Amino acid sequence: MRFSLVVTSLILFTGISNAKPKIVYYGVANETNLPFVEVDNSKGRPEISGGILKKLAEALTKELGLNSSLVLLPQKRVGPDLAAGDLSLVCFVHENWFPKEFTAKLLWSDALATNTNLIATAKQKPVTKIEDLYGKQVGTIVNYYYKTLDPYFESNKILRETGPSTSSNIQKLIHRRIDYMIISNMEFDFYKKKYPQLHSYDLKMDVLNVKCALSKKAGIELKDLNQAIANLKKTGALDKILKP
Numbered sequence: 001m002r003f004s005l006v007v008t009s010l011i012l013f014t015g016i017s018n019a020k021p022k023i024v025y026y027g028v029a030n031e032t033n034l035p036f037v038e039v040d041n042s043k044g045r046p047e048i049s050g051g052i053l054k055k056l057a058e059a060l061t062k063e064l065g066l067n068s069s070l071v072l073l074p075q076k077r078v079g080p081d082l083a084a085g086d087l088s089l090v091c092f093v094h095e096n097w098f099p100k101e102f103t104a105k106l107l108w109s110d111a112l113a114t115n116t117n118l119i120a121t122a123k124q125k126p127v128t129k130i131e132d133l134y135g136k137q138v139g140t141i142v143n144y145y146y147k148t149l150d151p152y153f154e155s156n157k158i159l160r161e162t163g164p165s166t167s168s169n170i171q172k173l174i175h176r177r178i179d180y181m182i183i184s185n186m187e188f189d190f191y192k193k194k195y196p197q198l199h200s201y202d203l204k205m206d207v208l209n210v211k212c213a214l215s216k217k218a219g220i221e222l223k224d225l226n227q228a229i230a231n232l233k234k235t236g237a238l239d240k241i242l243k244p
Contacts, residue, residue: 022066022067022219026053026057026061026068026069026070026071026089027070027071027072027073027087028048028053028054028070028071028072028073029072029073029074029075029078030072030073030074030075031074031075031141031142031143031144031164031165032053032075032165033165033166033167034051034167034190035051035052035186035187035190036051036052036053036092036186036187037050037051037052037053037054038050038051038054039072046072047070048070048072052092052186052241052242053091053092054070055241056091056092056112056238056241057070057091059232059237059238059241060091060212060225060228060229060232063227063228063231063232064220064224064225064228074143075142075143075144076143078090078098079098079099079101079102080102082102082105082106082213082215083102083105083106083215084217085215085216085217085218087215088214088215088217088218088219088220089212089213089214089215089218089220089225090212090213091109091112091210091211091212091213092112092113092115092210092212093210093211093212093213094115094208094209094210094211095108095213096145096147096206096208097144097145098145098213099145105216106213106214106215106216107213107214107215107216107222108211108212108213108214109211109212109213109214109222109225109226109229110211110226110229110230111209111210111211112209112210112211112212112229112238112242113186113209113210113238113242114207114208114209114210115184115185115186115206115207115208115209115210116184116185116202116204116205116206116207116208117146117148117182117183117184117185117205117206118182118183118184118185118188118200118201118202118203118205119133119138119180119181119182119183119200119201119202119203119205120170120173120180120181120182120183120188120198120199120200120201121173121179121180121181121198121199121201122173122174122176122195122197122198122199123173123176123197124136124179124180126199126201127180127201127203128201128203129203130148130149130152130158130203133149133152133158133179133180134157134158135157135158135159136158136159136179136180137159137161137178137179137180138153138158138159138160138161138178138179138180138181138182139161139162139163139169139172139173139178139180139181139182140153140160140161140162140163140169140181140182141162141163141164141165141166141169141182142162142163142164146182146205146206147206148203148205148206149182149205161178166181166183166187166191167191169181169183170191170195170198173198174195174197182205183200186242188200212225212229
């Protein structure tokens with residue numbers, strides 16, 4: 001995945017008051033969906049009701065001793081707002097998923113998990129190498145970066161078909177509106193249960209250890225964030241969160 005940002009991303013806004021405890025507002029990119037985020041629209045406005053990122057936010061917040069609130073916002077705001085300090089933390093991301101001008105302006109946590117981008121299809125021929133995708137339409141997510149395949153998209157050797165979400169791309173696959181799509185290993189495991197006709201092919205693309213990106217203006221120490229992650233690993237809580 002990508003997340004230019006995955007896969008799948010988790011954002012933390014920080015408000016500081018001398019009279020009240022620190023409240024941190026975790027935001028999740030609008031483009032993210034299950035298994036990472038479940039959104040409830042029944043109350044007239046979208047609210048995050050479940051998913052890996054919600055559980056991760058709650059667990060990290062508890063370890064850090066902070067209060068939290070989840071907020072949805074556009075993916076394209078993530079890098080600039082983190083660098084400016086308007087956002088404090090994004091989790092389940094990697095340096096390669098950010099524009100280069102923002103990567104060096106952030107602090108990066110220890111690894112949370114390993115993410116691999118797979119090629120998925122419902123009815124097309126198997127894929128054993130990137131060249132098998134030449135001339136094919138490959139589904140991607142809007143505003144996401146794909147380090148391995150972006151040069152092929154830019155040269156038009158592979159045709160990029162951009163969609164709003166992984167779930168929408170799966171529908172395109174099933175109805176033969178695209179040939180293949182890029183999907184993270186965790187997303188594929190989730191959607192394979194619902195759509196057994198899906199098949200994946202591992203071309204060793206974008207195999208990365210996903211982390212948290214911390215704004216230097218967050219008011220949160222990187223060592224404290226790393227300790228919170230270490231605690232979740234030690235107790236087995238992180239493994240449970242990542243296996244919905």
